[in-house]
Amino acid sequence: MNCYAWLPMLIAFSMLGHCFPKETNARQHLQIKKPTQQEQHVSHRRIRRGWKWNQLFVPEEDPGPLCVGQLKSDDDKGNFSIKYILLGEGAGEVFRIDEDTGFIYTMKKLDREEKAFYTMRAQAINRLTMQPVEPESEFIIKVQDINDNKPQFQNGPYVASIPEMCEVETSVIQVTATDADDPTHGNSARLIYSILQGQPYFSVEPKTGIIFTSLPDMDREAKEQHLVIIQVKDMVGQQGGFSATTTVTVNLADINDNGPKFQQKLYHFSVPESAAIGTVIGRIMADDSDIGENAEMNYTIEEIDSSDVFDIMTDPDTQEGILILNKHLDYESKRRFSIRAVATNKHIDPRIVNLNQFKDLTDIKITVEDVDEPPVFTALEYMLEILENSSTGTFVGAVTARDQDVANNPIRYHIDQNTDLKRMFKIAAHNGTIMIAKPLDRETASWHNLTVSASEEKKNGFISRVPVFIRVLDINDNAPEFSKRYRPYVCETAKPGQLIQTISATDKDDPVEGHHFYFTLATKTSTNTNFTVRDNQDNTAGVLTRKIAFSRQEQVFFLLPIVITDNGEPALSSTNTLTIRVCDCYPDGSCSSGGVEAFALYVGISPGGLIAILSCFLITLVLLLLILAVRRYKKEKVNSEKWEEVTENVVRYEDEGVEQDTKAFDVVTLRSHRKRKEPTPRTDMTALIRMSLRQSLRIGPDDDVFREFILERLHEADTDPCAPPYNSLQTYAFEGDGSVAGSLSSLESDSTDTDQNYEYLSNWGPRFKRLASMYENGVKDRDF
Template identity: 60%
Template sequence: MKLGKVEFCHFLQILALFLCLSGMNQAELSRSRSKPYFQSGRTRTKRSWVWNQFFVLEEYMGTDPLYVGKLHSDVDKGDGSIKYILSGEGASSIFIIDENTGDIHATKRLDREEQAYYTLRAQALDRLTNKPVEPESEFVIKIQDINDNEPKFLDGPYTAGVPEMSPVGTSVVQVTATDADDPTYGNSARVVYSILQGQPYFSVEPKTGVIKTALPNMDREAKDQYLLVIQAKDMVGQNGGLSGTTSVTVTLTDVNDNPPRFPRRSYQYNVPESLPVASVVARIKAADADVGPNAEMEYKIVDGDGLGVFKISVDKDTQEGIITIQKELDFEAKTSYTLRIEAANMHVDPRFLSLGPFSDMTTVKIIVEDVDEPPVFTSRLYSMVVSEAAKVGTIIGTVAAHDPDASNSPVRYSIDRNTDLERYFNIDANSGVITTAKSLDRETNAVHNITVLAMESQNPAQIGRGYVAITILDINDNAPEFAMEYEATVCENAQPGQVIQKISAIDKDDPPNGHQFYFSLTAEAANNHNFTLQDNKGDVTPCLSGAANLY
């Protein structure tokens, strides 16, 4: 008889089930209640259920219901008097039973990964009385696995890192694939791993999924990242097995296997002599193929004639060496400096010391450029003195300035009139001699602070400034004055010798030891015998220049 396609598929499922069951013990299984079964007041002997152990292949694709197995009671004589009833998980919705024969069929496609077994209960009833002829019995229908699930990498894709220059066999990362098929039955869930992309740099352990390095001396500076494709195949990798893949991105992490190297053996920089102290002269950088802490370096000046004039530090962000000035530069004193500079790694890996020193040297030449500087006075502050009695044109003193540049341009002098508004002084434009231009009065201004300007003849924009303090010496050119206008009152009964007024005098002049005044009555007052004046001979009270008592 020729079978159709559907029937043939059904036949294969039944054949597979038969082969599965042929390896099992198909003994009759007896299940009985501990209590005896009673009917019509008489005790019946215990009866037994008899059936084959039930297994159903998952994923049945046929159009007809799939035969599961047969329930049978030894009470059933085959005369149709017994009726079989099925209840429990999936009864009627998934599993149906022929009430006459006890044959069980599955009406839907079953998925072991969704539910691995079903627990059902069976009853045998007397068809006429509808009463049980056997105790209710529980049994299980187990869904037999087929290889219908491919391995899956639930944690993929993966990223991992391994140090460059690692030896062959260094573990990188472990990948794991899971298979939803039954791991206790056959090889459907037994997975082996293989590498589809990433050779010859990496390998994978077939059983564990551990990825390891396969080549020595992989250099991050040559290539820092690799994309691997790992396959997991079930059925122990045999033909017909299902497979899944995942990607693994492996990054080579840096180790300090490269020393710093200056791109050039020498550098030259020009700087003006007017550059302030602490200014940056130059930035130099040694190249290091490593990254992060492995590329960190320090710089130092190891030799040269500029050790005390310049210093070098490192910019932590850019790893540049920053050369700065420590002392003022002077083109006229020195026109160039030479520095021998070393760059060295701060974190050296002892494994790579055999490659040579992790440092490098370069030479930096700094050329000092001349700048047209303003004239410089021989003194920062000049102190001069002159008597207030000095005549106009009297020489007070001389200032001197010179052009510090190599050209040594002639200098012309002038007074900053903002510091000498009344024009008390003059200065000779060529010689720097300062003279009086007006009569001086110490009592009006005892000290004059003036600013003298020195201007280059060839470049008037270059102006130097000098400061002069002129002290005016006092002469006795002021008569004493009474401290105030006095008005005295005396009682008519005042006794002779009674003091009625104390008088004092001041003098605007300023002798070193103070003034001593002599008091007397005028000729007109001297003829008045009612009053007398007693001179205290310079015996003065604080803040008074002289005093006398009037009686």
């Protein structure tokens, strides 16, 4: 195509150029000067447009290269001083520009359905200065459509459904096709519909694609499905356009226009007389040409010579009528039945006037067959009553069964296997009379359930069973008693009329009017000055105090007998005793007593008994300790220790202060044995026990005295300036305070004899100190 053909369009487009927005590219390196006052004054004048170009359109599918148009600046004098630059979508790939002339060319085929337009930007710069001579401007290149796409149906193939027997011009379905071409340009996307197959039953509206019925009374039973083919063309159906087809499957929906018809007009069935209720006797069937819910039907029975003996129901899967036995049959009473069954459509159009065409009738003959039947009890279950404690052989009740067969065989009765019940009840085999075999107690079991069997006396006869429920009626044979074990206490500071305990009663009996108990003090204690009982008239009573205060020193426990009487016929009573404990209470009224008394109440024994038990335990413990002490004493006596032999050089001074005058000599070895004084056995057991306790606890008046004595002697030996400069051993015999014999120690002797003999053992002083320290730390005197 010659670019000059676009010249008129370019001129027209240049006249509208001033309407395009002029933008400044951020990448331009123009220096923007602030306008002077004179420039601001003349800014209202019309400014020339700086760009000229053609109306930019390009047809799709042209292989190119194709000249789209030309961009030209007013400053372009044709001397190639201006360089044109093309920017934007597709620049360099889809479009290119001749930088000298400004002509724009396509570089490949364009598809309008892929992209309908391109937004481009143009710029003109001076080749020498590389400065923009025109501001950057934006323009659009549109792709013109051609008919290059076929119409397509969106949802085909289609399936539709209409009711049979519908009227003419009933809308079936609308088919829709689309064309990717431009609907605003030419006829490429203008579609028209037509029907290729489906006449004369259907037609289609050319512009909308809606399919309508063309014939009335289309019967589903004659033809259930129709196939319609629809064609669509673009270019308004003109020659050279494209076309497409789709199929529409039209299903005729069923309506209830047919009634049921029985396959047979007479049915024969037989049933044994022993058949249980609910037994299926037979099935009948009525046909219906309709389908689905229109073929559903209900079956009913029109009785001719029966009285609700049979019933009929519909099988939902097969639509058959199921004949069911509704009552027991008796061959001896009636042997044949005649009934009539009716089949009716379940869903009938209310506009139907003649309803008889939607139902049908058939007759049914039923024959009853004779069978040998088991005995039949006169009741399905028996409820009997008997008073408790009735004597053996008392009549309880009777059960009755009979043979319904024509033979009417004799019946025998017996109680089914249950050992306990057989011991308690017995039954007369010939007449079904039930009696008790031993007295019954309602408090043990208030109901007894028996199973009684009845059988024909003939061999291999049938057996029937019936449940028998025997209720044991209550008589007043149990006296009331406390409902629980009470542990009341009264404070020493209690006041008269103070409630210390609320009591209630229980009774194993079950009177019809309910329980009502009466509480009173026993006859012997009715004048009790300590406590009284107040009946609350609600099966409870309160125990109240009658005097000002109580004393534990005077009496710790009070026994209060209370008589409880019921309202039975005859009335029964019992005496129940409350044990009331006197307690030293806290200010809030709670009991603070513990120890022996609390423990005695807890275990349920008297305090005296508990004290006796504790005394026996203590005596046994003391005897055990005594035996252990005796054994230990005998062991220590046999294994006594020996003293070590001690040899020392004793120096005797003849002259004071002269060391050379001394004469040393050896003394014989001194040997000493420690002996323990054996206690004298005493026949007084009390004294012996007391002594044993003292020895075990290391208590007594002599301990402190003996300790003080040892410490005094030790202090004297350490502080005596006249003591020899070597260790010495001093022996003392100490009887303690209060001895009748007096002291045997030489330290307290009144003798003036100065020639006393002292025996010294070397190295004994430190040992004596160690012994004193050991005693202070708790070592017993027998360990010395």
